[in-house]
Each structure stands twice: as C-alpha cells, then as structure tokens.
Amino acid sequence: MTRPAPTSSATLSTGPSIHFKGSFTFSTGPLFEDVSLRLGGGEWNCLLGPSGVGKSTILRLILGLQTDGHFDGEITADDGAALTNRVSYMAQSDLLLPWLNVLENTCLGARLRGQTPDTERAHSLLHRVGLGAHLDKRPASLSGGMRQRAALARTLVEDRDIVLLDEPFSALDAGTRADMQELAAKALWGKTVLLVTHDPAEAARLAHQIILLSSGGATTWPTPASPPIRDIHAPDTISCQAALLDHLRAGTAITNQTPQEGAR
Numbered sequence: 001m002t003r004p005a006p007t008s009s010a011t012l013s014t015g016p017s018i019h020f021k022g023s024f025t026f027s028t029g030p031l032f033e034d035v036s037l038r039l040g041g042g043e044w045n046c047l048l049g050p051s052g053v054g055k056s057t058i059l060r061l062i063l064g065l066q067t068d069g070h071f072d073g074e075i076t077a078d079d080g081a082a083l084t085n086r087v088s089y090m091a092q093s094d095l096l097l098p099w100l101n102v103l104e105n106t107c108l109g110a111r112l113r114g115q116t117p118d119t120e121r122a123h124s125l126l127h128r129v130g131l132g133a134h135l136d137k138r139p140a141s142l143s144g145g146m147r148q149r150a151a152l153a154r155t156l157v158e159d160r161d162i163v164l165l166d167e168p169f170s171a172l173d174a175g176t177r178a179d180m181q182e183l184a185a186k187a188l189w190g191k192t193v194l195l196v197t198h199d200p201a202e203a204a205r206l207a208h209q210i211i212l213l214s215s216g217g218a219t220t221w222p223t224p225a226s227p228p229i230r231d232i233h234a235p236d237t238i239s240c241q242a243a244l245l246d247h248l249r250a251g252t253a254i255t256n257q258t259p260q261e262g263a264r
Helices: 055-063 102-108 108-112 119-128 142-159 174-187 200-206 233-254
Strands: 018-026 029-040 044-047 070-077 088-089 163-165 192-194 207-213 216-222
Touching: 018 055, 018 163, 029 055, 029 207, 029 216, 055 070, 055 088, 055 174, 055 192, 070 192, 088 142, 102 119, 102 142, 108 174, 119 142, 142 174, 163 200, 163 216, 192 200, 200 233, 207 233
Parallel strands: 044 192, 044 207, 088 163, 163 192
Antiparallel strands: 018 029, 018 070, 207 216
C-alpha cells in the first residue's frame, strides 16, 4: 500500500524534524535520563514503552505545557523556528467541553484564538469520522468512541505542521480503529506526527520510525520496508508486529515499576 495522498484541503508543506534531548526529574527521583529523540519531519513517529516511563510527559514538554517535575534539556526544530503555535495535541482524555455541541467543540481552537473557524473543513472531517449525524449533540449523549472521534476531528481541523497524539484510537473498536488510522494518515500527510501508543500492530502499520522509551533512554526499532500506511495482512507488517510485541512483553518484567505521579 502506498503512502496516502493528501486531501485537497491539506497543507502540502512538510513539517520540521524535531530534536528532543534531556532528562526529567520529579522531587522523588528521575523519570527518564539522557533521552535523545529525533522525530522525522513529515513522518509518523510512534513512541512505545511501559506505563509510567514518561511518554505523555514528552508530549507535554514538546507542547510547552506545565509539568510537575523539572526538565533539563532542549527541544528544537530543524528549521530554527519556535514550536509555539505550530503544534496540535490530542490528549488521552477527549477534553470535550460539556456545554458545547460536537461542531462547536471541533471548532473550539479557532474561537479561543479569536479567529473565524473553518466550518466547511470541520463539517467534512466530522462526516469522515462518522459523526455527521451528531453535530448538534452534546458530549454527554455520545459514547466513549464517538467522543474520541470528535476529539480527533478537533485535532485534525487545526491543520498544524506538528501533531502530537496520545493514544488517539484507544477507545475505538477494531474496525473503527483501522478506519480512523487511515483517515488520520491521509489528513496528516506531510505533517510531523508523534503518536504515543501501546499497540504494536498500530506502530507496525503507521510508523516511519518506531521509538522505544525506557527509564534509561530511547532506542529505535526497525520498521517494515514497505511505506506506511501498511497492509495489515502483509508479511513484513505481521513480522514487525509480532517481534515488537515479544520485545515489549519481555521488557515488562525487567522495567515493571510503580509509576511516578503524573507520569505515563
């Protein structure tokens, strides 16, 4: 399967490579030390590792959000420009505002910035994630999977060069998950994506680069030779998925520990 072509409304420019280097410490001790990452520009970078090792913390640091600990390091883009206002973020929680309907939640970013929302793009994305018949509904009337799809549409409508996704498909059934992976791959063509996932199959299918994070640092895992998004039935996809799962299962017994407060 070839790399998906961009949609007509997608930005054709390629997102920058991002360099992350440093250590993060809580008052009770280190979360990770001497982690060095290079996120490929215009590529999907999948970050895996045991719970509590700091995957979500890395996303928050790149985004510039406040954390409970201390980061000693630097985060830079290879084009020399600041990351501020260039990043969109989808958290593990959908973070939908309960007093707004689906369409209003999807357009929230533009309204908070005092801009006119691109309602045509929002409508299109909501229809593509299967929520076209639910635009006027409030979050309380949606299932968990529907809420997560609304949050995905809100992230995609931002059309930023850098996109951070924290387990964006975790609440979806298997069929819908595969559909949303394909939609996101097409909508984010050319963007620099960092996807946190616990699913080896997801990483094997989507990643240009697979990164394994532990308390001692980060390493890369070989990806299949075929380009993403990959055929789930292809032998190289299945082989990568199986080997990665075996590695993660073996590592759990070694790295299993009580997670630091606030770490993921």
